[in-house]
Amino acid sequence: MTHRPAAAVVLAAGLGTRMKSTRPKVMHPLAGRPMIGHLLATLSEVGFDKIVIVVGPDTPSVAAAVAPHPTVIQTDRLGTGHAVLAAREHLKGVDGVGFDGDVLILFGDTPLVRAETLRNMLAARQSDDRPAVVGSGFRPADPGAYGRLIVDKKGNLQAIVEAREATPEQLAVTLCNSGFMAVDGRRLLGLLDRVKNDNAKGEYYLTDIVRLARADGCACAVVEGEEAEFLGINSRAELAEAEARVQAGLRARAMAAGATLTDSATVYFSHDTRLGKDVTVGPYVVFGPGVTIGDEVEIFSFCHIEEATVARGARIGPFARLRPGAEIGIEAHIGNFVEIKNARIEAGAKANHLSYIGDARVGAGANIGAGTITCNYDGFFKSHTDIGANAFIGSNTALVAPVKVADGAIVGAGSVITRDVSADALALTRGPHEEKPGWAARFRTAKSAEKAKTKKKG
Numbered sequence: 001m002t003h004r005p006a007a008a009v010v011l012a013a014g015l016g017t018r019m020k021s022t023r024p025k026v027m028h029p030l031a032g033r034p035m036i037g038h039l040l041a042t043l044s045e046v047g048f049d050k051i052v053i054v055v056g057p058d059t060p061s062v063a064a065a066v067a068p069h070p071t072v073i074q075t076d077r078l079g080t081g082h083a084v085l086a087a088r089e090h091l092k093g094v095d096g097v098g099f100d101g102d103v104l105i106l107f108g109d110t111p112l113v114r115a116e117t118l119r120n121m122l123a124a125r126q127s128d129d130r131p132a133v134v135g136s137g138f139r140p141a142d143p144g145a146y147g148r149l150i151v152d153k154k155g156n157l158q159a160i161v162e163a164r165e166a167t168p169e170q171l172a173v174t175l176c177n178s179g180f181m182a183v184d185g186r187r188l189l190g191l192l193d194r195v196k197n198d199n200a201k202g203e204y205y206l207t208d209i210v211r212l213a214r215a216d217g218c219a220c221a222v223v224e225g226e227e228a229e230f231l232g233i234n235s236r237a238e239l240a241e242a243e244a245r246v247q248a249g250l251r252a253r254a255m256a257a258g259a260t261l262t263d264s265a266t267v268y269f270s271h272d273t274r275l276g277k278d279v280t281v282g283p284y285v286v287f288g289p290g291v292t293i294g295d296e297v298e299i300f301s302f303c304h305i306e307e308a309t310v311a312r313g314a315r316i317g318p319f320a321r322l323r324p325g326a327e328i329g330i331e332a333h334i335g336n337f338v339e340i341k342n343a344r345i346e347a348g349a350k351a352n353h354l355s356y357i358g359d360a361r362v363g364a365g366a367n368i369g370a371g372t373i374t375c376n377y378d379g380f381f382k383s384h385t386d387i388g389a390n391a392f393i394g395s396n397t398a399l400v401a402p403v404k405v406a407d408g409a410i411v412g413a414g415s416v417i418t419r420d421v422s423a424d425a426l427a428l429t430r431g432p433h434e435e436k437p438g439w440a441a442r443f444r445t446a447k448s449a450e451k452a453k454t455k456k457k458g
């Protein structure tokens with residue numbers, strides 16, 4: 001099949017007032033990435049030659065998030081039709097008339113659309129009567145304020161009517177406009193230039209191009225999708241609803257790929273979480289972005305993991321926190337209330353209880369006792385701690401970085417290590433043990449007598 005050129009225009013200049021946020025709406029995250037990122041990922045799955053994002057003024061964060069795709073600015077928000085025209089320079093084609101292929105128009109705040117639906121829309125442009133415009137519809141439980149798709153008996157699209165302009169008969173139509181369209185790129189700009197704003201909202205409606213194309217004698221068509229994929233996000237409540245849908249999909253994907261989620265509804269994934277085979281994830285585990293988990297890893301309940309890698313057969317948690325740059329080696333154990341940041345824990349090493357290990361390397365087979373802390377920060381600079389293979393760090397040790405404990409060394413419990421320890425040595429910085437026989441009993445007798453005296457007086 002020869003490749004038919006396709007461009008996508010994503011409208012994202014809306015004010016997003018109901019989000020009550022200083023952040024552009026499309027930058028609110030779903031499963032660890034901005035909602036516009038979800039849409040771009042779906043677009044790249046379908047494959048487009050050109051993607052342009054229409055943004056409002058002063059939204060550098062959106063431009064940065066969508067790069068290398070270009071953004072164009074719609075200064076005045078005069079409607080969906082007007083918004084598409086902001087991308088005019090990108091849609092002119094080589095001869096200035098129009099892009100030689102299909103132009104798909106999407107909304108940045110509707111990120112859950114499936115690739116399959118977009119493909120169906122592009123495919124519908126190739127149907128026998130070569131529709132100039134392919135709208136997309138769905139049948140929601142409550143059609144409410146959605147535009148209605150008016151189709152003839154053969155299912156051809158005749159017009160799209162906004163709810164506030166619809167007649168009672170049109171309002172009774174249950175097929176609603178998602179807003180997404182696939183349009184003949186040669187005709188798009190010409191159609192949009194003829195759209196007027198003499199309507200209830202005083203806006204340039206993209207939807208008007210259906211009526212205009214029909215007046216030109218062109219066919220128009222509709223592709224139906226599911227209500228869930230056309231969920232538009234206008235408020236924090238809708239954002240939460242979308243998050244729940246995305247999480248449900250990610251959980252299903254993880255289980256289908258061979259992970260056990262003991263209580264799947266309580267596990268939160270990032271869009272990019274990678275789990276190996278036979279991974280078990282206990283209840284209440286949160287994966288931030290950038291996590292890769294190897295085969296046969298067991299993650300016990302209540303762990304928080306982000307920008308970290310865990311190699312085969314390691315055991316994490318319960319209640320462990322793996323922060324950015326944590327690299328957990330094969331069959332290593334990271335236990336309860338252990339925090340690892342920017343540190344490599346090599347194969348078989350263990351840090352099982354109550355520790356902070358940051359900016360460090362822990363060699364293979366080393367044992368980190370309960371309460372060990374790498375003191376990596378002096379208030380100005382971060383320094384590195386290096387612990388050799390098979391070293392043993394006694395409980396409640398403070399390792400004041402930069403410092404090195406060489407292979408096989410033992411550090412006695414309660415030490416504050418400020419100097420390097422050589423291989424196979426014992427380092428101990430504890431005060432000497434002192435014992436005074438009978439002292440405690442004498443102390444108690446004297447103090448009890450003293451207390452009895454004050455009571456009598458009172």
Ligand code: UD1
Pocket residue numbers: 011012013014015054074076077078079080081082083107108109110145146147148160161162176177178179204205206207232
């Ligand atoms: C639009 C459709 C309606 C459909 C509904 C689905 C039109 C005229 N109406 O209405 O038929 O049922 O979506 O949700 O198209 N935007 C801009 N610049 C603008 C205006 C809008 O970038 O000047 C963007 C918004 O950021 C948003 C999208 O376009 O992503 C849709 O705009 P919105 O105002 O929500 O359109 P609706 O009135 O909901």
Ligand code: MG
Pocket residue numbers: 232
């Ligand atoms: Mg809307």
